[in-house]
Amino acid sequence: MKHLHQKFKEELGEAENLYVKNGLVYIRERYWSPSDIVELAGARDGTNEVFDQLFANWLEERTDDLLQMADEILDRYDQRDRFRRLSEAYDTGAVVPFVGAGFSMPSGYPGWTTFLRRQRKETAILEEEFEHLLKEGKYEEAAQRIADLMDVAFNEAVDSSFGCTRELTGVVQLLPYIFKGSVITTNFDNVLSRSFASAGNQFVETFSGCDSQEIRRKLANDEHFLLMLHGKAPSGRGRILTFSEYEEHYANGRTLQKTIASFCDTHNLLFLGCSLTVDRTLAAIRDYVNEEGHDRLPKHYAFLAEPDSNEKRLERQRELARCHIYPIWYPAGTHDESIEALLTKLSNGAAQ
Numbered sequence: 311m312k313h314l315h316q317k318f319k320e321e322l323g324e325a326e327n328l329y330v331k332n333g334l335v336y337i338r339e340r341y342w343s344p345s346d347i348v349e350l351a352g353a354r355d356g357t358n359e360v361f362d363q364l365f366a367n368w369l370e371e372r373t374d375d376l377l378q379m380a381d382e383i384l385d386r387y388d389q390r391d392r393f394r395r396l397s398e399a400y401d402t403g404a405v406v407p408f409v410g411a412g413f414s415m416p417s418g419y420p421g422w423t424t425f426l427r428r429q430r431k432e433t434a435i436l437e438e439e440f441e442h443l444l445k446e447g448k449y450e451e452a453a454q455r456i457a458d459l460m461d462v463a464f465n466e467a468v469d470s471s472f473g474c475t476r477e478l479t480g481v482v483q484l485l486p487y488i489f490k491g492s493v494i495t496t497n498f499d500n501v502l503s504r505s506f507a508s509a510g511n512q513f514v515e516t517f518s519g520c521d522s523q524e525i526r527r528k529l530a531n532d533e534h535f536l537l538m539l540h541g542k543a544p545s546g547r548g549r550i551l552t553f554s555e556y557e558e559h560y561a562n563g564r565t566l567q568k569t570i571a572s573f574c575d576t577h578n579l580l581f582l583g584c585s586l587t588v589d590r591t592l593a594a595i596r597d598y599v600n601e602e603g604h605d606r607l608p609k610h611y612a613f614l615a616e617p618d619s620n621e622k623r624l625e626r627q628r629e630l631a632r633c634h635i636y637p638i639w640y641p642a643g644t645h646d647e648s649i650e651a652l653l654t655k656l657s658n659g660a661a662q
Contacts, residue, residue, distance in 0.1 A: 373654060380655035383640050383648055387616075392636055393655075396611045399578040400656050403532065404608065406573060407485060409495040409502060412583025412645065416480030419499050420471055426452055429467050433459040450590070454553035468551065472498040473543035478505055481650045485582075486511040488657045492529065493536050494573065496584075496591060498543040498551075502536055520548035520559060525572045539566065539591065560590050570594050574607055574634075581612035582649060586630060596633040610635045613649050615642045 321327055327338050334341045342350070352358035384390045399405050411421050420428065423444060430440045433456055443452040457464040482501055485493070486509035493513070495502055506513055511534075519539040528535055541549035550559050550566075559566050573579060574595060586592055599607060612630065616639040617623045623639065630637055640648035 373658070376651040376654040377658065379647070379651040383651060384638070386641070387639055389638050392611070393638055393652075395609070396578070396580070396638070397656055397659065399608070401659060403491060404576075404578050405489070405580050405611075406491065406577045407489050407493050408579045408581045408584065409482075409485070409493065409497065410582065410584030411497055412585070413480065413482040413485075414497050414499050414501045414583070416646065417478050417482070417499075417501055418476040419497075419501065422449060425467075425471055426456065428471075429456045429460065429464070432456075432463070432467070435459065447587070450551075450553040450556050453551050457552045468498065468549070469543050471543075473500075475500065475504070478508070481646045481653070482583075483509070484650060484653055488653050491532055491534060494579075495536070495538055496540045497538070498541065498549070500543075506536075518542060518548040519550070519566050519569055525569050526576075529572060529576055537569070539569070556590050560594060567594055567598070571598050574598055574602075574610070576608070578608045579610040579635075581610070581614075581635065584612065586612055586614065586635065592633055595635070599632070599634045604634055607634055612637045613652055614639055615645060615648075616640065618642065 322337055329336050331341075334343055335347060348358070348361045348364060351360035384393050396405070411419070415421055426444070426449070427440075430437065430452075435455055440452060440455075443449075443455070460467065478501065482505050485502070486506040490511065493502060493506075503513060503516055513536040514534045515528075516536040516538065518541045519537065520541070525537070540551065541547070548559075550556055570591065595610075610633070612635055614626075614637045617626055627637060638652065640652065
């Protein structure tokens with residue numbers, strides 16, 4: 311029957327034998343997804359030139375789209391000059407990302423408010439009373455109330471919520487390709503360490519804020535480390551979440567203030583996934599800026615979703631300027647895509 315093979319091949323290209331339906335490619339009664347077809351094109355040695363070429367073309371198109379999106383964001387509030395200064399600092403290796411909860415939430419980790427509300431249900435604290443604390447911005451006090459009532463179970467709740475390993479999702483996976491130096495975070499989870507490790511850009515060292523006495527030397531040597539400023543989920547030692555813990559490490563101790571000062575002295579912080587509202591770390595930065603003076607310190611930047619009114623935006627801008635932090639606004643509701651676009655532009659050296 312081999313003499314019919316050529317005839318069969320010719321007829322496979324006819325409309326009734328070859329068609330696409332619901333995203334699947336049909337050849338007569340058999341069908342494959344596009345990814346199946348690309349995988350089948352691979353060689354036995356594991357290489358796949360078809361995939362590599364398709365991916366390279368797709369990546370180029372995606373990068374162009376992201377750069378265009380970044381330009382639109384920067385034009386929204388005439389932010390090109392500010393971004394140019396950030397880009398110049400990045401090109402010299404002076405930018406250190408300061409990563410907040412907004413980069414872990416897409417992977418399924420709760421934000422601080424969600425976590426506290428969940429734990430409140432395990433106590434006798436009235437919801438109305440608890441919500442009043444949150445409305446007043448007293449998150450430390452709210453956490454303290456819960457911790458006092460839950461006792462040792464509170465540590466287990468922190469570990470269960472933030473210490474578990476969840477599937478990585480979101481723009482956090484882009485960071486290892488953008489930043490090669492130190493990274494700082496107030497998160498308790500392992501999202502950053504896993505993201506950098508999976509990209510082959512593992513941190514040389516990971517340590518907590520209370521163990522950061524040698525931070526200046528590490529910064530001077532451009533060591534690739536992760537500083538978990540408020541500790542790690544599995545350990546209550548050095549963890550900073552409740553009012554008493556903040557008082558111990560911020561008000562009564564000096565280690566964290568010195569650590570924050572080390573970064574503020576020598577690097578441009580770029581806040582990512584941070585709300586930058588009522589925050590003890592922000593207050594520490596503001597106090598240090600007031601003490602040293604704006605003109606003597608590097609500027610810091612933040613990618614932030616724009617408030618719902620121009621009046622609020624201008625007020626937030628004034629508040630952040632007191633901390634020597636200057637926002638680059640992006641449209642609300644576009645967190646991942648806007649930050650990916652801005653980071654892509656930053657890493658492409660496109661400051662113009």
